[in-house]
Amino acid sequence: VVAVVPPIEELDLVGPLQVFATTNRLAASGQEAYECEVVTSRLDRRIDGESGLRMVAHHHYRVAPRSPDSLLVVCGVSARHCRDPHFLKWLEQRCGRTRRVGAVCVAAFLLASAGVLRSRRATVHWKYAGELKRCYPDLSVDPNPIWVRDGHIYTSAGIAAGIDLALAWVEQDHGSAVALAVARELVLFLRRPGGQDQCSVTLSAQAAETTAIHALQVWMTEHLDAPLTIEQLAARAAMSPRTLARAFARQLGVAPAKYLARLRVEAARRLLEQTDKGLEQIAGACGFGRADVMRRAFARALGTTPARYRQYFHRPEELRAHDRSPFPIEP
DNA sequence: CGGGGGTCCCGCCATT
DNA sequence: TAAATGGCGGGACCCC
Numbered sequence: 034v035v036a037v038v039p040p041i042e043e044l045d046l047v048g049p050l051q052v053f054a055t056t057n058r059l060a061a062s063g064q065e066a067y068e069c070e071v072v073t074s075r076l077d078r079r080i081d082g083e084s085g086l087r088m089v090a091h092h093h094y095r096v097a098p099r100s101p102d103s104l105l106v107v108c109g110v111s112a113r114h115c116r117d118p119h120f121l122k123w124l125e126q127r128c129g130r131t132r133r134v135g136a137v138c139v140a141a142f143l144l145a146s147a148g149v150l151r152s153r154r155a156t157v158h159w160k161y162a163g164e165l166k167r168c169y170p171d172l173s174v175d176p177n178p179i180w181v182r183d184g185h186i187y188t189s190a191g192i193a194a195g196i197d198l199a200l201a202w203v204e205q206d207h208g209s210a211v212a213l214a215v216a217r218e219l220v221l222f223l224r225r226p227g228g229q230d231q232c233s234v235t236l237s238a239q240a241a242e243t244t245a246i247h248a249l250q251v252w253m254t255e256h257l258d259a260p261l262t263i264e265q266l267a268a269r270a271a272m273s274p275r276t277l278a279r280a281f282a283r284q285l286g287v288a289p290a291k292y293l294a295r296l297r298v299e300a301a302r303r304l305l306e307q308t309d310k311g312l313e314q315i316a317g318a319c320g321f322g323r324a325d326v327m328r329r330a331f332a333r334a335l336g337t338t339p340a341r342y343r344q345y346f347h348r349p350e351e352l353r354a355h356d357r358s359p360f361p362i363e364p
Numbered sequence: 365c366g367g368g369g370g371t372c373c374c375g376c377c378a379t380t
Numbered sequence: 381t382a383a384a385t386g387g388c389g390g391g392a393c394c395c396c
Contacts, residue, residue: 263372273386278373290372326395333394 034101038108043082052199103133106140113142121147138191145169155188156181257320305343
């Protein structure tokens with residue numbers, strides 16, 4: 034169920050819906066993976082979009098299915114301080130009984146207002162991070178990631194990040210291969226490469242530096258198997274190591290070696306998910322050198338080991354219950 | 365698991 | 381004068 038408090042940014046609603054619809058289309062014929070129902074707080078069911086579209090929800094929220102599997106909340110900037118007690122009460126009750134609850138963008142304000150986010154970790158569109166923190170001081174608001182999971186509650190940075198959140202749900206429900214297929218169908222990244230910081234591109238930086246760093250990012254992903262040193266990277270970008278470090282910090286919010294380490298883990302995840310190559314081979318292909326180095330990198334970045342990571346995707350039923358649950362898909 | 369040796373990173377400062 | 385650059389050293393981190 035997608036609960037909408039209009040007016041909204043169209044993409045906040047349509048983006049996630051598109052992801053679920055595409056998943057259905059790609060899923061095995063005959064059975065639908067997701068059955069989406071859009072409900073709204075307005076009695077006339079009208080949903081106005083900030084860009085001028087007029088949409089009609091399926092139902093008023095009071096006649097929504099009794100217990101949906103997942104609940105996604107979408108609201109626009111002007112509706113973030115909605116104080117409709119009935120709706121907030123409904124939200125609170127639903128959140129208690131629903132397997133998974135997500136907020137797109139400033140809908141995090143509604144969850145907080147309904148008392149659902151109490152002292153949890155959350156994110157929101159970077160423009161509203163400060164306000165969210167001020168209104169609800171017990172929250173730990175992190176404005177950097179594109180989405181955050183705390184328990185069964187997900188919050189996202191909004192606009193396009195709602196799509197990333199929906200993809201993460203698809204990945205959780207149907208595995209990485211399906212999510213990857215959906216992302217490909219929609220011409221999206223399954224996981225945005227390297228840091229997922231909301232502002233990675235928006236920080237003001239000179240255009241020349243921006244393209245130089247971007248070119249280097251691309252080159253790095255294509256040469257992960259080489260033993261890349263900071264000095265080599267700096268030479269390739271025609272900068273001193275010190276300047277390179279500063280440029281990375283400005284644009285990506287990460288130091289060069291840290292970024293490289295992330296790329297290597299990402300590449301290894303893909304190979305583990307999509308091939309049955311041996312661990313030593315994957316470690317070599319991703320620039321770890323040996324499998325034990327890769328293992329340590331996984332422990333640091335994901336809190337698991339390469340073997341268990343792969344097992345989760347291929348034969349999850351063989352994992353013991355306590356191995357299964359806290360799988361860190363979170364970016 | 366621990367320690368030695370190496371790499372990296374960030375604050376600081378002189379220089380451009 | 382303001383801003384960017386590059387070098388240096390201590391400290392953190394990681395590989396072996």
